[in-house]
Amino acid sequence: MKNCKFEELIDEYLLNRLSEEKKEEFEEHYFNCPSCFEKTTQRNELLRVIKTKGDMIFEDEFRPHEARGASLAERILSFLTPKQWAMTAVSAAVILVIVFGVILRPNHPTFQIVSSETETRSGKSIELLSPMLDINAVPTEFRWAKSDKELEYKFYIFSNGNQLWTTTTKENFVVLPEEVRNLLKPMVKYSWEVKGFIPEGAIVAFSSKVYFRVIKTE
């Protein structure tokens, strides 16, 4: 099978080496060529892993200071006798137990949520209230139980497993925009879920995925 001529631009694009004109040409192309788009995202993923984890991935062979590192390690090891090292390790373990076991113990215990057949997550549970199962009209509002903590919620709606729309809110409900409501067809199963996260970005609560279906239109 003949390759698309734009494929050779993928790396240059991802490494920001294209002129503005060429860049725009390539971008317009991948909006029209699913094959080039797929290859671009796959290559981007590879590049991203190499950029973020390169230190770990290439640590063995390509680090010039590896030899110096070994002698430094030897010097550190000879700094204390084996007995002193053992005492240090025991003391460090005791301190860690105190810090993590007593001081940093969370106020609310967390638990495991089985959110799908293949995935188990840790965190608090978010209870979804409506809509669910068979409903009579296209829903405007999606509502869930508010957490006792101040959280930001991320709402997702899916059609056949594909994300249809998403938004973030501090309330315990979202109102679906008219344009998205118009996409919802009768007798089609849709699902939605909510994740709760603290301002720093870590997810601390999840809902399960709930299905709904509009059985009558207004």
Next chain:
Amino acid sequence: MDLEEIFIKYRPVISFRVRKSIGAGNPDWEDIVNEVITNAIEKIQKGEFRGESSIGTFIYTITSRRIVDYIRQKGKVLRHAPQPADYPDPQERIEEKERVELMARALKRLKPKYRKVLYLYYYKEFSREEVAQKLGISPRRVSERVNYSQKLLKKYLKK
């Protein structure tokens, strides 16, 4: 025209384009994507898409205009946007983190001749010709090794 189908297909493309332009670490990207989609739906419903270009080009144009507006508003520079960063995006955090770890481990398993090319080409960002010169191979061979590395990675990840 099935709007739902169109936007399920184009959401990842629009998202990729937006994140590439404003930086994946920028939390505004998702709002911009939603605005582009809403705007495109409105235009299609008003009959502004007349089929003079492909639907891909039509959506690309709306996306580009929205990005330019955003950058103007924020006074940011479009060119040389930062590479996708390891940002704690709640949507992706768990799944992506696991996948990144998995890929990094798979990359460590590659033979040194492939890892050397990836190291010089992507990590150190030497040009294809420079990598070829450093390793004493042809530029075409550099591309072949990069492509083959990606194939091997896919294979490792499927196992």
